Amino acid sequence: MSRFLESKNPLIKDTALDKRINTDDRLILDSSEVMTMEGAINKTLMLFGIMMVTTLISYIMPSTLFLWVGMLGGLAAVIFASIKPHTSAVAAPVYAAFEGLFVGAISAYFAYQFDGIVFQAVSLTFGTLFTMLMIYKTGIIKVTAKFKLGVMMATGAIMLMYVISIIGSFVGFNVPYLHDNGLIGIGISLAIIAVAALNLIIDFDAFEKGVEARAPKYMEWFVGMGLLVTLVWLYVEFLRLLSKFAASE
Numbered sequence: 001m002s003r004f005l006e007s008k009n010p011l012i013k014d015t016a017l018d019k020r021i022n023t024d025d026r027l028i029l030d031s032s033e034v035m036t037m038e039g040a041i042n043k044t045l046m047l048f049g050i051m052m053v054t055t056l057i058s059y060i061m062p063s064t065l066f067l068w069v070g071m072l073g074g075l076a077a078v079i080f081a082s083i084k085p086h087t088s089a090v091a092a093p094v095y096a097a098f099e100g101l102f103v104g105a106i107s108a109y110f111a112y113q114f115d116g117i118v119f120q121a122v123s124l125t126f127g128t129l130f131t132m133l134m135i136y137k138t139g140i141i142k143v144t145a146k147f148k149l150g151v152m153m154a155t156g157a158i159m160l161m162y163v164i165s166i167i168g169s170f171v172g173f174n175v176p177y178l179h180d181n182g183l184i185g186i187g188i189s190l191a192i193i194a195v196a197a198l199n200l201i202i203d204f205d206a207f208e209k210g211v212e213a214r215a216p217k218y219m220e221w222f223v224g225m226g227l228l229v230t231l232v233w234l235y236v237e238f239l240r241l242l243s244k245f246a247a248s249e
Helices: 016-020 037-060 064-083 085-113 117-138 145-171 183-212 219-248
Strands: none
Touching: 037 064, 037 085, 037 183, 037 219, 064 085, 064 219, 085 117, 085 219, 117 183, 117 219, 145 183, 183 219
16 A cells, blocks of 8 residues: 555546647637636636645544545546536536545655654745746747657656556566655656646646637536646645655655
């Protein structure tokens, strides 16, 4: 179980936004029915608030049940929204509620072992968020088709590695170096964090592209959920990295 708790595969990222903005939905002209930046930001904050409520509950009363239910429930909600984006107004809040259970449980697990690790991971996560936002806004990194493909391929490879790791934890197989506290293990964690951070750039671009394409209103929920998915992944990876540093001392 400890191996499982040290892992968190990034939830599925998809091309639903690209699909939606290339359909007849772009013909909607009523401003009350199209995605806006203000609306997307507000929806994201609402999702974050929902997640914080269930995170607090799970953190105060941590259990393996919350961890499993949160992870699997959140995954199911994201997959459902990916297949049916028009359900995002419901699926996204459901995801946030479930994911909060997972975040609270895994935070309590790490906090029990390492004092101050949660605060450090939260600080690093939001520090990375604002840093990547500045990089995106200044145009230092351009979101091209090749950039997206490269990041998504790297993300897919990481997902596969974590799936193998989770399955392996039940059959006695460990992915080499993934959980090690040595230089290679730390290097792997840093590489994964770098990929997660680059996913933030794609998330920011999804906000702008959706607004420019006059995507349907429900896509505000969808892009907000996408950003939350990346932030949770980044946060858990920082927890893992910090725990490796602490364990290696």
